[in-house]
Amino acid sequence: MTPISVVAYGLGPIGLSIAGLALDRGYNIVGAVDIDPQKAGEDLGTLLGRAPVGLKVTADPTEALAKGPQVVLHSTQSHIPQVLSQVIDCLDAGACVVSTCEEMAFPWYRHPAAAHRIDRVARAKHVAAVGVGVNPGYVMDVLPIVLTAPCKDVRSIHVTRVVDAGKRRLPLQRKVGSGMTKDEFLRGVGDGRIGHVGLAESVAMISDALGWQLNEITEDIEPVMDGAAVKGLHQVARGLQGDRSVITLDLTMAVGVPNPRDTVVIEGEPPLNVTAAGGVHGDVATCAIAVNAIPRILEAPPGLTTAYRLAPIHV
């Protein structure tokens, strides 16, 4: 069998590890794109700290997409307005898109017009697009949805994710505010530099799967303090029916936080209480899910989809 052809679009820390895993899995990487002038022109293997693979990184997506990849592994930014034209270009070139853009996990929530446009272009080109990742895209949405399979009835879903940011890469520690003062943290929240992107998307995804009408999705964020210094964030999104939170996603990402874990509690018949001890490692997981999604996106019907509507992504 001819290996599936792939373009790696975005070579930050996550994008690079995605490209490395795709290479390891034997996918045929026909293009690698990054706008960073320091990366353009480098051999992809060299950038990965490996032997050269004979593929130069380009800053020009058009050049990579001209190779006609079947799938683009897209890992650039977190918000739809930042990535929309990138995603559309990939679809226009006839490639399926697997994106780690957080808002792509459930784009109908914040950007319905953009979602509609992505869907329309994908259908026209007979390809599919999906946003994936560990969170959003797995531990706080797809996994709880899958865990309702044995339930006759579900009244509420409560997911707790506790991540020790001290064990994660530096950009993530910055994103959770580690080392800041409380004032800096709050300013960072105000201008969008601090905070996890995608929690509300996960609430929206769960409510979509379960057919629950919510009257509101709320999000709250506060610093986790260590004396006068911020060591991370505590962010909670709630899906409300009346004043009752039927979907509660409670995320703590802080340096040195005890008992890291992912816990899903389902109030229903039967009730369920499921814990991944130690939690699911975020960066490795997002990279793996993106590459593991390749066979699933190629099987998916044309259009924009969301992770819970694909057949299960697995190793």
Add this chain to the structure above:
Amino acid sequence: MTPISVVAYGLGPIGLSIAGLALDRGYNIVGAVDIDPQKAGEDLGTLLGRAPVGLKVTADPTEALAKGPQVVLHSTQSHIPQVLSQVIDCLDAGACVVSTCEEMAFPWYRHPAAAHRIDRVARAKHVAAVGVGVNPGYVMDVLPIVLTAPCKDVRSIHVTRVVDAGKRRLPLQRKVGSGMTKDEFLRGVGDGRIGHVGLAESVAMISDALGWQLNEITEDIEPVMDGAAVKGLHQVARGLQGDRSVITLDLTMAVGVPNPRDTVVIEGEPPLNVTAAGGVHGDVATCAIAVNAIPRILEAPPGLTTAYRLAPIHV
């Protein structure tokens, strides 16, 4: 929207609760089949201990299938040779089939010729068939498969399911040998009255999903003793590569067994250790999964499929 039309085929304890949940969910039950002469002629509602619903149970599947259901919820026996002609009749009538027959969870393992026949008939009729249930079909196969999504690499999967049979219906307590002597238990294992059906199917399903070649699937069963009396069974299925068990499914079902739970341990990158505290309740879960599978089987491509290839079943 017109509700989806359903036939309930098999009205034992599981089949009855499936029919009851399908009614509660608003499905249009157009037929109910059971060969038990005590049930035939009864109103389905009455059999459920509810108000009559105006639908008489029939012993003749042809009569029920003549109503042209979109889906048959099939819950009769555990082995493919017992159910094959029933399933074929349903497909021939143009209905999708969701079956709780344990061997249907992965029929290619023990009965490849029958699986091929089911697949051929289903494709010819443009309908789909799947075997579902909590085990096989969910906790020891689909769930571990879903849990590999965040893994770059998986070296082994070890699932432990511990069920307190004392909290389950009497037929199940009998099936696990509760109250027998050790000799009776071993004779029961020998003639197939004792033992969980489907463990090897779960191993086969996982290896199929992960593309792992196994050289053998082994199954061992022993009684769990309480003095001289059997209180249940301990059954282990292993998927071997060489002499290494890469898939180990370890099932204990015994009256009064401590710490009931479902635990999935994945040795890989990243490693995962996930536990459903108290375990997933078997009978409720199988009933719920069967009814929750209705939208998924209607979307599935024609043919015989298996639970991990469907988009996630959820409430």
